[in-house]
Amino acid sequence: MTDEDFLRHLDDYGASPERWPPELRAAADAALARSPALRAALEDAQSFDRLLAIPAPPVADARVERLLAAVGKAARGMPQDSIAVLLLGRMPPRTVAGFCVALLMLGWLTGQLASQLAAPVPTAPRSQELALLSDEVVTLFDGDSR
Numbered sequence: 001m002t003d004e005d006f007l008r009h010l011d012d013y014g015a016s017p018e019r020w021p022p023e024l025r026a027a028a029d030a031a032l033a034r035s036p037a038l039r040a041a042l043e044d045a046q047s048f049d050r051l052l053a054i055p056a057p058p059v060a061d062a063r064v065e066r067l068l069a070a071v072g073k074a075a076r077g078m079p080q081d082s083i084a085v086l087l088l089g090r091m092p093p094r095t096v097a098g099f100c101v102a103l104l105m106l107g108w109l110t111g112q113l114a115s116q117l118a119a120p121v122p123t124a125p126r127s128q129e130l131a132l133l134s135d136e137v138v139t140l141f142d143g144d145s146r
Contacts, residue, residue: 001027006038015045 001009006028013019020028032038088096 001031003031003035003038006031006035007041010041010045015042015049 001024009020009024009028013021013024017025017028032042088099091099
């Protein structure tokens, strides 16, 4: 096992040998025996694991309430950006208004063009509609029976 492999496995599995796959443990022990740098890396990882195992100190409810009150006060004191600022960035109001008018006109023109290009919907003669509604035989629309 190379030093790079050992360090990668140390990051993947942690400093505890029982978390390592059994097929890697012998090679890891051999790598540790020959390299003082890997032993130092293992000691650092073990001390980090010990730090993670320490339970977090309790936080007083009054401290949490003070923190939330301070954050709320700071948030209320800051001006909020409008949706236009979030979408378009900071532009002069006249530029934003012109952009919005251009978008409205584009939408209106698209609707007008679509209504003019739309083909009329073909309708069946009234007699065929009545025949299909009153017919008890299941037929396809091309007239073939099932």
